[in-house]
């Protein structure tokens with residue numbers, strides 16, 4: 076790769092990331108309300124002003140309008156630019172870490188799905204099944220780009236998820252939700268069984284640790300949405316799973 080192309084490529088990846096990020100905002104806000112994510116145009120929540128194309132440029136429209144509706148001046152939620160920026164910045168980060176590869180693109184799309192389903196799970200305690208189907212599809216693409224290891228991925232789809240399914244049945248749905256089982260099946264297909272196991276362990280540790288703090292600080296109830304924690308584990312494992320596993324086995328002298 077010629078050095079003078081690196082910066083334009085990262086700029087392009089960032090712009091691509093914020094455009095996808097603006098679609099994620101639509102999903103995060105409309106899916107919990109049961110609204111369509113494609114048919115209806117965006118409008119101001121207060122005055123009903125229908126946003127034109129120049130009001131919908133990710134990140135830049137918000138900055139240009141200083142976070143207010145063009146017509147009535149109502150404040151626009153900072154969630155819009157924040158999600159757009161995070162999605163763009165993380166895309167660039169993934170490509171820096173993993174190089175300009177198909178794998179990086181797949182991890183970017185995985186990240187977007189995880190970010191969105193985490194917000195929705197946090198709000199509604201449910202993971203819409205479409206996200207799990209999407210992640211499973213990414214997993215299938217990954218399997219086909221790495222066919223010599225196909226067993227690793229197929230076992231990954233059932234290793235953690237089967238354990239969780241048994242937990243779900245034994246606890247009659249109290250210990251874990253059906254959405255979490257499907258999420259770990261889809262993510263397992265993407266990650267392979269070793270990284271899927273690691274993702275689940277990271278998710279459990281993060282979940283236990285952060286939830287205890289939240290229960291203490293904000294008197295949060297004991298109901299725990301596992302989606303955001305599992306998602307964090309899945310993302311960390313997708314980026315650095317192999318290195319973490321190699322490092323850990325090294326500690327054990329294996």
Ligand SMILES: [Zn+2]
Pocket residue numbers: 119120121122123124144145146147148149
């Ligand atoms: Zn308005």
